[in-house]
Amino acid sequence: MKDKCPFNCSCFEQPSRSRVVINCSMRGKYKLPSVLPEKNGLDIDLSHNSITVFDYRTYLDKTSSIDLSYNRIKRVDPLIYGILKISNINLKHNGISQIHKNVQLFKNKRTVQFGNITITCSCEMKWIQVWLENQNRRRRGNNVITCRFPDKNVEAISIYQFCAEGKPRSTVQYALFTSMLIVIVSLFLYLTRKYEIYLLSRNFKSRYFGRFNNKTNQQPNKFDVYLSFNTEDYNTMKWVTTVVVYNLERNGFKVCLPPRDFTPGGVQVEQIFTEVANSNSYLVILSDDYLKSQFNVIEWNQIWVHFKSNKPRRIVVVNYDILDSSHIKDRRLKAFVRVGQTFDFCNFDNKLLEDLEIGLRTNNLYINNKSD
Incomplete structure (x- = not known):
């Protein structure tokens, strides 16, 4: 010993x-x-x-x-x-x-x-x-x-018990100032929460009006899901390749895994542009060092561009490091965390993979229809 x-x-x-x-x-x-x-x-x-x-x-x-x-x-x-x-x-x-x-x-x-x-x-x-x-x-x-x-x-x-007793007093106290702050708060929200407002609005339209136009922009692509994550982190790479990709592909998803599917020796930036455009949706593994690589920055910017320009496309975010929004610099990723449109890596009911699959399928109707 x-x-x-x-x-x-x-x-x-x-x-x-x-x-x-x-x-x-x-x-x-x-x-x-x-x-x-x-x-x-x-x-x-x-x-x-x-x-x-x-x-x-x-x-x-x-x-x-x-x-x-x-x-x-x-x-x-x-x-x-x-x-x-x-x-x-x-x-x-x-x-x-x-x-x-x-x-x-x-x-x-x-x-x-x-x-x-x-x-x-x-x-x-x-x-x-x-x-x-x-x-x-x-x-x-x-x-x-x-x-x-x-x-x-x-x-x-x-x-x-303490929080239940304190809530009525806070509600009355803040209600006295509501009428005076409406204009200021509205302006503040517009200037500092535009991405949060965009995500909530887009989610509302998709949920309640998507069924009326879900066939108009359906364009079959090379991949169902594009995986974006820090490939230089060993633990993240191991979990993504051995758990996430395995389960998605086993359930019928065509997954773009850049370290595996990019052509060796090719120009990485060009391949990012091409395969992001050729994917229906995007699974982002949000870690503390996600945007420290210039290639991840390029990748994320392209994902956002195609997400905004193509309404059927969706972004699913896994909060791998359980980051609080205050620790996220990119305002778009911060918005996903703030509005609760992320999956925590340590969800306590052990249903993360099932939740990801459900989220991807319900957000991409053309994946649902593959077996029809």
Whole structure:
């Protein structure tokens, strides 16, 4: 077990408990180890150190339990909550002041221990009460969370009641200013939300009037779906090629996957122009680094041009990194997130692929009619 065991730590197997113990407690660590023994069932103890960030490491995919209590952690990588093999995370006695909504993935027999903490909350975080009730049914005392609101602190387990009581007062207060702000708000919406207004208007027309003209502009193209994503990111590339493309093609979609379908040695920009034009709809995998490549920028601009000029075409967006609209610079992509026309990568009912297929089919009537 000495192979890849961190410096100044002890590593040993316990076959009777089907685990490999990594004891790095009180070892003066400032960050998570880069590597650990390549074994399943890792039980990691990194308590009583000076670690400030709980970020993703590949060995976490083989970890069953990790103790990070008594550190200085302020931020937890949201992707960690989606690692299904981890059954317990101990984050007691740290500096955590925010909890990401991905923590909801820890349910049933899986537990996260935050201890007694105070976090910044809003009434959009009512989900935290449901999650806490689920966690406390199995082990009380792990999480005593206080929500900090602008005017008072509230126990997170009672956030539903607090927000229900506060809503009438807010409604009356804002109603007094409504008549004075109508012109200002309308002008503000026009100047700053034109893409949101466009998407909502287009969706309304498609839903209620599309059936009257859905046969006029139907032009069969080479591909049903064009996939646009950051091909340089290994994790995104692996998920798209092995999961998304496989499921779409298995269900009858003709998919344009640029790394596979572009001609090797050809001019990439020309092929982007050609194949975007030759596709009926577009599936965009929105990640934090989606528009950092010049080719993705060109690709996205072409997708938007054809989306606007051809009413039957649709854009389906998967929010791969669960980005908040405030973290998105492109105003068009920001609009998709703001109006709720995206699919979160970690949708909690495990129906993402089914939802994508339904969304693509209902938005492209000529795909529905292929089997007729």
